Amino acid sequence: MTERRTYSYLGPAGTFTEAALDQVPEARGHDWKPVHNVGEALDDVLEGRSHAAMIAIENSVEGGVSTTLDAxxxxxxxxxxGEYLVKVNFVLVGKPGVRLEDVEVIAAHPVAYAQCHSWLGEHVPRHAHVPAASNVASILGVLDGSSPAQAAIAAPGIVQHHDVEVLAEQIGDNDNAVTRFVLVSKPTPPGEPTGADKTSLIVELPDDRPGALLDMLEQFSTRGINLSLLQSRPVGDALGRYRFVVDADGHAYDERMADALLGIRRFSPRVVFLGSYPRADRRIVHYPERYADGVFVEARDWLRALLHGEPEA
Known part of the structure; x- marks a missing residue:
């Protein structure tokens, strides 16, 4: 029999995180555990209560999710x-019978609220905002009366789980907004390269000096590796101390990526390897032929032969 597994996600049912988890074939038919925040989801993994956790890491409008990156x-x-993409769309909902003109206070997760700011300013200009822990929690507070809000911003799937009045649809300011989610587990060997892979790292600079960031970036550029994400986060122990979140195109089993990882390890006082995994968009990673695996292997063989006193071919 297949071992039963548990997957943690930001709940309750109806969140975008649940929609991301629904994209994981191996999670279907197993136990899904809704949690209150990213920290709780990751603690479940670390303490062995869950096999893996689905968490949001980046939004195409708001950028990296700081709580996730810092955790x-x-x-x-x-x-x-693994990584998964969910198209972001929002609705404004309230208790059955409420009207848009009745709305004075709106409950919303801060990220969702920021992505609907222009629409709200035009259609509900005098509203006040009450932050909520999740898109679903925002409407639950409205329904049970624990929130002072008359309406909430939620994902469209909320109508499948709760009896709500839809006051407006498609209220997001950007029709192309997408949130990137990652599935996180305890350390495990990376899967085999697919040709459409991504490697994620967190790298601290050794010191605050001119050219330090350039030195780090050169570890990738001199090996033909494109970076799809580079975001700074404060280390928190002093001003001017930063760590960088890096998404690099390629897999740790690729010779060019392995060589870059060795360079980063020599350069940085602290490197966190977050994993190599298939890209959600399955886009094949292209690179110049001079950075092909065989070129790196041949160069190592050439040096090894020289050190053994063999004549050059």
Missing amino acids: LATLPGLRII
Whole structure:
């Protein structure tokens, strides 16, 4: 029999995180555990209560999710094993019978609220905002009366789980908004390269000096590796101390990526390897032929032969 597994996600049912988890074939038919925040989801993994956790890491409008990035940087023993994209769309909902003109206070997760700011300013200009822990929690507070809000911003799937009045649809300011989620587990060997892979790292600079960031970036550029994400986060122990979240195109089993990782390890006082995993968009990673695996292997063989006193071919 297949071992039963548990997957943690930001709940309750109806969140975008649940929609991301629904994209994981191996999670279907197993136990899904809704949690209140990213920290709780990752603690479930570290303490063995869950096999893996689905968490949001980046939004195409708001950028990196700081709570997730900081947690991955500071909690040892975690590894990204997959990424998933969810198109972001929002609805404004309230109790049955409420009207848009009745709305004075709106409950919303801060990220969702920021992505609907222009629409709200035009259609509900005098509203006040009450922050909520999740998109679903925002409407639950409205329904049970624990929130002072008359309406909430939620994902469209909320109508499948709760009896709500839909006051407006498509209220997001950007029709192309997408949130990137990652599935996180305890450390495990990366899967085999697919040709459409991504490697994620968190790298601290050795010191605050001119050219330090350039030195780090050159570890990738001189090996023909493109970076799809580079975001700074404060280390937190002093001003001017930063760590960088890096998504690099390619897999740790690729010779060019392995060589870059060795360079980064020599350069940085602290490197967190978050994992190598297939890209959600399955886009093949292209690179110049001079950075092909065989070129790196041939160069090592050439040096090894020289050190053994063999004549050059």
